[in-house]
Amino acid sequence: MDPLSNIIALLRPHDCVAAGFDAAGDWSIQFAAHAGMKCNALLKGMCWIAVEDEAPIQLAAGDCAILPRGRPFLLSSRPMRSGQDAQILYAPVRHGGTAIYGGGGDFYMTGARFLLSGPPADTLLGSLPSLIIVRPGPEQETVRWTLDQLANELRNPRPGSALSITHLSHVLLLQVMRSHLASGAAAGVGWLAALSDPRIAPAVAAMHDCPSRSWTVQELATIAAQSRTSFAVRFRKVTGQTPIEYLTEWRMLMAADRLSRTQVSVANAAAEVGYASESAFGVAFKRVMGQAPRAFVRARDAHGDNR
Incomplete structure (x- = not known):
């Protein structure tokens, strides 16, 4: 999509x-x-x-x-x-x-x-x-x-x-x-600005299309037809994040969605978004979502939020 x-x-x-x-x-x-x-x-x-x-x-x-x-x-x-x-x-x-x-x-x-x-x-x-x-x-x-x-x-x-x-x-x-x-009103800083900016939108689409891939800034810059430096500067200006920070946030949101709606294990959720190491996934998840994956799952179970 x-x-x-x-x-x-x-x-x-x-x-x-x-x-x-x-x-x-x-x-x-x-x-x-x-x-x-x-x-x-x-x-x-x-x-x-x-x-x-x-x-x-x-x-x-x-x-x-x-x-x-x-x-x-x-x-x-x-x-x-x-x-x-x-x-x-x-x-x-x-x-x-x-x-x-x-x-x-x-x-x-x-x-x-x-x-x-x-x-x-x-x-x-x-x-x-x-x-x-x-x-x-x-x-x-x-x-x-x-x-x-x-x-x-x-x-x-x-x-x-x-x-x-x-x-x-x-x-x-x-x-x-x-x-x-x-x-054109989305021209600011954030997600929607990223989707509407023609200079970085191709790279954003690539990350959303294959979030589990180990993307590098150079690969994303190539997709956006820019030099690595120009792309990195433009991306931060438009989104307020580096390309890898954006990718990490999107991965964690996808993983959180899976963990909130299904009974998938933390290890499988990590693998689905490109993490071979559950511990590395846990660190990234806590940084983005504010709590560790297992605490997130316990909170889901306590509130019955498995829609």
Whole structure:
């Protein structure tokens, strides 16, 4: 798989909720800090969105607003400083239902929120801005369709709904990441910057394609069609890591995923990501994941996290 597919495949969306918002007149809604990722699609009217301590941004019908960092935000019909507590407004609304403000009719938005688990979740979400705006285009249409399907599955549970919601959440996450990469807004430091930088992306793809290989910086530089020095400097500038540090982190995230979801032994998990020595693997795993592999497995068993 390509690197973005690799990363998203290790994420496990769960606990999805979806609801609509129908408003009229002058309105303002304050959303508290939240866990997970929120995705909203505007179907009618316009509004302003202001993430905590940031300038408000105007949204129009056809736009999607993605909030991956969980920061508080204000949604309003015009720029304002405060609003009604969203928890009170949405309290009586069942999954897939619609909250109504002022009788509704002027503005309509549909949205979903889901949690992400899996070893790469914190790394990926930490590399994203607090707000991503998806303007009208192919990605927006897919985001909007996916939000509608999520709401429908939650509103009308049927056999297979749980699996459908999981897959739809994956599609939603993928489309958001695609749009963010295509916009050029991922040009910063981190994972997504690595995927969008044409000078190092071929090397990143090679590492994701064969993480167990004993890559050298020279081999990766050759794949990227650069000198070893130029490649190493560029890679650190874009990712904040050396190529080998990036490779090691990706290996440990893959191993952690295997250890969290299966009964594979630590020795086998080490071998799968290119480590012949279990002790060397243990040192690298603890450095990246914050605990030794066996402690990680014990914590998994204690919490029953073998999804």
